[in-house]
Amino acid sequence: MPSGRELAYGHLKDTVLSDPSMQGQFVNEQALADEIGVSRTPIREALLLLAAEELVQLVPKRGAYIAPVGGREIRELFEIRAMIECYAARRAIELDAVPVEQMRAELAAQRELSGDDQARAFIDRDHGFHAALVCAVGNDMLSKTYDALRARQIRAGIVALFSSGGRRKAVLVEHEAILAALAARDAEAAAAAITEHLSATQQVLLAG
Incomplete structure (x- = not known):
């Protein structure tokens, strides 16, 4: 059984990041948590992993930003x-x-x-x-x-x-x-x- 962090990581990487409408947008952590059925903590842990892979940018006081493909x-x-x-x-x-x-x-x-x-x-x-x-x-x-x-x-x-x-x-x-x-x-x-x-x-x- 995958952990909450694994669920969040997989969903973010395979679905959210590949959504053209999300390019140039900030991730709504609460909405994503509700969609997956986990708390916000696994979402934040997954976002830290994605930031380490340079797939999202963590902006202080604003959250995770999905930059358009440069x-x-x-x-x-x-x-x-x-x-x-x-x-x-x-x-x-x-x-x-x-x-x-x-x-x-x-x-x-x-x-x-x-x-x-x-x-x-x-x-x-x-x-x-x-x-x-x-x-x-x-x-x-x-x-x-x-x-x-x-x-x-x-x-x-x-x-x-x-x-x-x-x-x-x-x-x-x-x-x-x-x-x-x-x-x-x-x-x-x-x-x-x-x-x-x-x-x-x-x-x-x-x-x-």
Whole structure:
């Protein structure tokens, strides 16, 4: 049974931080406590953990602030994602371990999620698509490093969907290109497709 702090941390990280309407807002601790069914103490403990991860900012006498995704954060996030994912593509091909069927299943599930109310589910599948490739390498430290980016990746992905009306369809096309290159065991084409995909999302976010 998860503790109150664990419940609060999970809800904040997976739901509140990824809500576009919460960008630039302060967290209402009491409302959140009532929603989860815990006291305010676990909420504050969870916020301290998130502040240590630099996912929220604690402002004296005002509380926890969820800053909009900034340009530097965007550039750094996509730079490290490109490094990890391009390496994973090359290494998975070398190992003959590309999870084609798993990635194809994530992509198929993405295609079924078209409504604005399904944006979070769409980006969850997006993360699953990319994480499957990273996990296939079999390097636990690499997978943990990539998983640590999950909250930022999901947050940025959802913001990108709402920033550009055509982004959802473009993501599907870009994922198809990545999968085709991986299935063909063309490491350079796969790395190029991943780089193009990440660059496109980054540009949408930087354009605001």
